[in-house]
Amino acid sequence: MEAKVEGNPLITQSKWRKVAYGGMQPGYDDNYTDESFLEDMVMNANVVKRDIVKVMRDSVSISQYICVVALVVCVWTYTLGATIDETSLLLLDAGLLGSGFLVLLLTARRLSINLLSHYLLKISFFISGLYVLAPIYHTLTRSISSDSIWALTVSLLMVHLFLHDYSGSTIRPPGALKNPTLTSNISLNASIVASVLIASRLPSRLHVFAIMLFSLQVFLFAPLVMYCIKKYSFGLHLCFSSLLMTVTLVLVFTLHRPLFALLLGLLVFVTVVCPFWLIRLQEYKFEINGPWDEAKLCFDITE
């Protein structure tokens, strides 16, 4: 609805300029929309075009971690049902610790005795501290009913899975640049509390120590080990993940049929359905940038 003055053809109308000074531009209304309207708008400048195969390969990290948590839950169930006794648990812990160390040593870029002794010292502090605190955990939830414990554990594990940092590791590997985020810390704390709750239901202090050591080993160090394997070789990571998934599925199958169905469904959903869904939703992405954006500082603000 612009009203261009259809004036004398001898008088040429001055060109419209994108300026605010000088009052109303002669011959143009204030609501005149030029052809250059929105010409500086940039759409979807930072959007990454995703490839379905790559997304499926990346989703393996998530399904692998779900299997790890499922394995931990299996071990808990077996321990609570007295299928595994404390000596075999302690052997399992030692085996896991040894293999974890082996993987870290093999995949580390520089083999340094200093780093190894540093880790060993830390681990020994950790184990002794846990042994000293085991009696406290043993009697922690004596007054709470079992139903509340199971419900709380399940909710905490849900929180743990939702907020977990699947791309990196909360325990910082040496040389990592990014600090762990708030959500990854929350997820780690949730898993630790879940372990404590389960451990407090066990009959003897040695049980408590063994199961605590097992749970904390897995929740604290398994992401670190997975991260080191992934960084070393992606093929090895894929092989290891598929092996882990098969083992988990077999174990859960022998334990509980409905849970097996649930786990299988979840793994299929994460590996197959979600990548397709993500690719389909990407076409609706509409990112707008233009001269109205707040300028980003090109330097870091050091307080």
Added chain:
Amino acid sequence: MDSHWTGSDWTKSSPKLTPLAVYVSCRTFLLISYCFLVFIRCLISKDAMDGQRRHRILMVSDFFYPNFGGVENHIYYLSQCLLKLGHKVVVMTHAYGNRSGVRYMTGGLKVYYIPWRPFLMQNTLPTFYGTLPILRTILIRERISLVHGHQAFSTLCHEALMHARTMGYKVVFTDHSLYGFADVGSIHMNKVLQFTLADVNQAICVSHTSKENTVLRSGLPPEKVFVIPNAVDTAMFKPAQTRLSCDEIVIVVISRLVYRKGADLLVEVIPEVCRFYPNVRFIIGGDGPKRVRIEEMREKNSLQDRVEMLGAVPHAQVRSVLISGHIFLNSSLTEAFCIAILEAASCGLLTVSTRVGGVPEVLPDDMIVLAEPRPSDMVKAIKKAIHILPKIDPQVMHLRMKSLYSWHDVARRTEVVYDRALRCPTEDLLERLSRYLTCGAWAGKIFCLVMIINFLLWKLLQLWQPSKDIEEVPDIALLHDQRETTPWDSVED
């Protein structure tokens, strides 16, 4: 004359023309002719009013005096110029501390400080329907014809526009800021804006970049959006009588020291400039969370004698700070329209600014030096400004600013928008609801529900408090003398 009036009835009833009869007939004639003349006068004055298009405007915003800022400035000066043009203007805002009730400002500007307390960043608590009764009372009392809301961030403005549309008044909205699209706060704000602007008659933006931003955010057709920039009170911002010497170059910065206004850029730029140019001095006015960083920079580089920190500068003293400098530095990261630059240019300072938002449109290229928001570019721009400084004459710049910007021009252009808005057809509820449904799959239905409830509440209020019980305010015509608009800060309660 009597013979016309003393018709057959008269002669029948009183055969003789007694003095009493004559007196009564004269009085009756005078009464009837007076009524006739009043009627004619009403018709004429109605025509005159239509021809003159005298509007009765209610300005609504959370931001008004005693706060100082761009929006507050704009509303005040626009209202004063509209009053001078003969319209009636009433302002509605929330209470500021003890300042609650009706106040009068210069020129007879009536301000309603409704007794709502601000709860977050000068905004009233959004209660959706809480302001309906008081707004209805104000609209009927003052016989308003058009409601003009300011600033997308003001909850009072959104509520008032919603109620005004429900009650059938014409509505105009002015947007004063730029917003993004990506973060959570902006997404919600844009949805609220879409709701308000789905049914607005006309919209005004303060720069062309702001128009593009508003059109994208709200989905309005671009023809509905007018671009009317802010202006500056050139009578208040006059350059110094004597020109400052160019031996020592003074760079003035007056802004809130917050992240958005680029205080971090200042921290990087000032030491560099002080290092390259030993004869340059900085004056920094304003306060805020980043003041500590600037003080630290000052200490670390030992610039205590070259960087002067004034703290918060009251509005009345801004001019005296500006005229003590040669160059005005503006480092904001986003700006829809920077009035501070206009004030500086009006005082004869050369401006160096970041090229963000609507700033490139504000001044002609010979009065401003633009730079990208990076410290290296800004230092280069300051260097260029120092180089062209000797060619700048403050008085010439001031006279040019007088011709480029004027609040009277803004008021006239706004009057055109009001005329357009009043010519829009009146619609009933069902026609308007169809516009809200286009706002989104879920949001459209929620908005329709909100409007329907608003309509029902309004009808209920009409039954409970009929409009004929609300007393209308008579117009008080103040004698306008021909002096210039009184500056804001000399207003007395």
